[in-house]
Amino acid sequence: MNVTSREPNTELLRRRAAELRGRVVLMSHQAKSAHLASSLSCCDVLAAAYWHVLRIDPSRPDDPRRDRFILSKGHAAMALYSTLAYRGFYSVDLLDTYTRDGGKLAEHPPANLLPGVEAATGSLGHGLPIGCGIALSARIKGEEPFRVYALLSDGECNEGSVWEAAMFAAAQKLEHLCVVVDYNKWQATARSNETLQLSPLRDKWEAFGWDAMEIDGHDVGLLARLMAEVPNGSGKPVAIIAHTVKGKGVSFMEDDNNWHYRAPTAEEVAAAHKELGLT
Amino acid sequence: MRNAFADELTRLGDADPRLVMLSGDIGNRLFDKFRAAHPGRFFNCGVAEANMTGLAAGLAMNGLRPFTYTITPFVTTRCLEQIRTDVCYHDVPVTVVAVGAGLAYAGLGPTHHACEDISFLRSLPNMKVICPGDAWEVRAALRAVVGQDKPVYIRMGKKGEPLVHAGPVADFEIGKAITISDGDAVCLLSTGNMLPEAVEAAKLLAGKGRSARVVSFHTVKPLDEACLAEAFAKFDLVVTLEEHSLIGGFGSAVAEYAVDHGHDTLKLLRVGTPDAFFKRSGEQEYAREELGLTGHQIAERVLTRLSR
Numbered sequence: 001m002n003v004t005s006r007e008p009n010t011e012l013l014r015r016r017a018a019e020l021r022g023r024v025v026l027m028s029h030q031a032k033s034a035h036l037a038s039s040l041s042c043c044d045v046l047a048a049a050y051w052h053v054l055r056i057d058p059s060r061p062d063d064p065r066r067d068r069f070i071l072s073k074g075h076a077a078m079a080l081y082s083t084l085a086y087r088g089f090y091s092v093d094l095l096d097t098y099t100r101d102g103g104k105l106a107e108h109p110p111a112n113l114l115p116g117v118e119a120a121t122g123s124l125g126h127g128l129p130i131g132c133g134i135a136l137s138a139r140i141k142g143e144e145p146f147r148v149y150a151l152l153s154d155g156e157c158n159e160g161s162v163w164e165a166a167m168f169a170a171a172q173k174l175e176h177l178c179v180v181v182d183y184n185k186w187q188a189t190a191r192s193n194e195t196l197q198l199s200p201l202r203d204k205w206e207a208f209g210w211d212a213m214e215i216d217g218h219d220v221g222l223l224a225r226l227m228a229e230v231p232n233g234s235g236k237p238v239a240i241i242a243h244t245v246k247g248k249g250v251s252f253m254e255d256d257n258n259w260h261y262r263a264p265t266a267e268e269v270a271a272a273h274k275e276l277g278l279t
Numbered sequence: 280m281r282n283a284f285a286d287e288l289t290r291l292g293d294a295d296p297r298l299v300m301l302s303g304d305i306g307n308r309l310f311d312k313f314r315a316a317h318p319g320r321f322f323n324c325g326v327a328e329a330n331m332t333g334l335a336a337g338l339a340m341n342g343l344r345p346f347t348y349t350i351t352p353f354v355t356t357r358c359l360e361q362i363r364t365d366v367c368y369h370d371v372p373v374t375v376v377a378v379g380a381g382l383a384y385a386g387l388g389p390t391h392h393a394c395e396d397i398s399f400l401r402s403l404p405n406m407k408v409i410c411p412g413d414a415w416e417v418r419a420a421l422r423a424v425v426g427q428d429k430p431v432y433i434r435m436g437k438k439g440e441p442l443v444h445a446g447p448v449a450d451f452e453i454g455k456a457i458t459i460s461d462g463d464a465v466c467l468l469s470t471g472n473m474l475p476e477a478v479e480a481a482k483l484l485a486g487k488g489r490s491a492r493v494v495s496f497h498t499v500k501p502l503d504e505a506c507l508a509e510a511f512a513k514f515d516l517v518v519t520l521e522e523h524s525l526i527g528g529f530g531s532a533v534a535e536y537a538v539d540h541g542h543d544t545l546k547l548l549r550v551g552t553p554d555a556f557f558k559r560s561g562e563q564e565y566a567r568e569e570l571g572l573t574g575h576q577i578a579e580r581v582l583t584r585l586s587r
Binding site: 130138160167 | 296299320322324329330331334335338340341342360361369370
């Protein structure tokens with residue numbers, strides 16, 4: 001287990017995030033798969049988590065002492081699959097099998113099939129209740145506490161179960177639990193705040209009893225520092241409202257919700273990789 | 280049944296530190312002993328069943344054995360997707376325990392009735408469905424559940440049901456029906472809290488010179504196929520009894536089995552609730568009488584069929 005009291009290596013994390021973005025764009029092209037923009041908006045969170053914050057050992061994915069990361073916004077599976085492959089949970093070659101007949105990498109993360117996937121998600125509003133249970137289990141068992149992180153989308157905060165879990169976590173003071181909301185301002189078919197009003201989102205989490213903070217969700221160094229600080233001494237679960245841009249990193253995809261469903265052409269992949277500094 | 284559940288779970292919890300009790304803000308005083316004995320393993324999860332069920336899955340993922348508990352529609356139907364996806368898809372040992380199944384809470388109205396839950400739950404992969412016939416079967420079922428590691432649904436009545444077994448059911452096995460009494464004219468297969476009505480029907484039939492085999496079919500999934508095969512081979516009339524809709528419940532499961540295995544389905548008579556909400560006020564006895572679920576009504580239907 002690597003200890004993470006050190007300062008984040010921001011340059012390395014930026015590079016990892018760019019690599020994840022490049023891979024996600026390629027996977028979307030190869031599989032003609034949706035949810036590209038949703039995957040791009042959270043690559044900085046994943047890079048910060050997997051290359052700085054989490055106490056994990058990819059060779060021991062079931063180590064009971066490990067920190068847990070739950071991709072509650074399961075539609076960003078391409079980003080998670082790439083992260084787990086690059087972090088060494090399985091071969092990078094496996095990414096080529098994404099969405100193929102008979103493969104292990106479906107469009108949403110599977111249960112009990114792939115190392116490193118803590119929970120099968122895809123139906124929204126499930127990751128946080130499961131995360132509450134995992135965090136609470138350590139207390140019940142008297143185990144050395146590990147941290148549990150759940151990455152939610154802003155559209156996902158439409159689900160009532162998110163707020164049921166938020167109240168439970170606060171009542172139980174689950175201070176080893178951290179939510180990151182990928183607040184990219186879009187859901188599948190509309191602006192999120194015009195659909196169900198989320199704003200003021202930080203205030204909502206605070207009112208629900210969480211230590212809530214609002215940051216630039218592409219500041220990978222700050223993400224790494226704040227996530228690594230959990231538990232942060234507040235005695236409360238931590239909510240990081242990460243302001244992000246849907247499609248981040250590829251100028252012609254940024255904040256254009258057509259890329260929730262569209263897949264890029266080969267030319268667009270090349271242009272994206274160039275912008276990401278990967279060529 | 281609910282008192283037996285709380286008492287047995289407390290005993291089991293003494294021996295097994297993995298047991299965790301999650302209540303959906305129900306059972307006032309019912310779990311006082313469990314709470315006193317295991318304060319760190321009882322959680323009132325509030326009126327938030329979706330979270331309670333996902334939470335249970337998370338606890339089970341890290342080696343615990345959580346039980347979720349509240350009134351039947353809320354612990355099954357309200358959070359059905361969490362049971363399906365968080366519990367069954369992950370195949371983790373969560374036990375969903377429902378109180379007030381069928382028309383046990385008839386007086387509370389259709390919001391609190393549950394005549395569809397078997398149908399929902401038995402269609403979920405990895406899920407076992409247990410409907411104990413009396414308080415002794417509740418205790419036995421709980422002991423059996425703790426000895427395995429799969430998702431389970433336990434469907435209970437409420438309290439004060441007549442006891443059918445004389446004492447602890449020593450040889451209880453999930454998926455193995457229990458013959459309560461034997462006969463040769465008709466086979467009464469009862470699931471859940473209909474068992475006392477089945478016993479009553481058998482008594483009335485005996486008075487008419489017709490002996491009935493009474494079976495407590497406490498597990499609806501997996502079905503005891505050996506028991507069914509023997510029943511269809513031996514009897515001219517096989518009757519399923521359940522306080523549940525005829526759509527998708529125990530009778531449906533038996534009909535599916537009979538069709539799939541080439542049995543004579545004309546032998547099958549299914550007794551259950553109709554495809555309708557029961558809107559009138561009144562307690563369980565009244566509702567059963569109105570819907571034809573009482574022992575004497577079952578006996579009459581059986582006699583009519585046997586005299587054809």
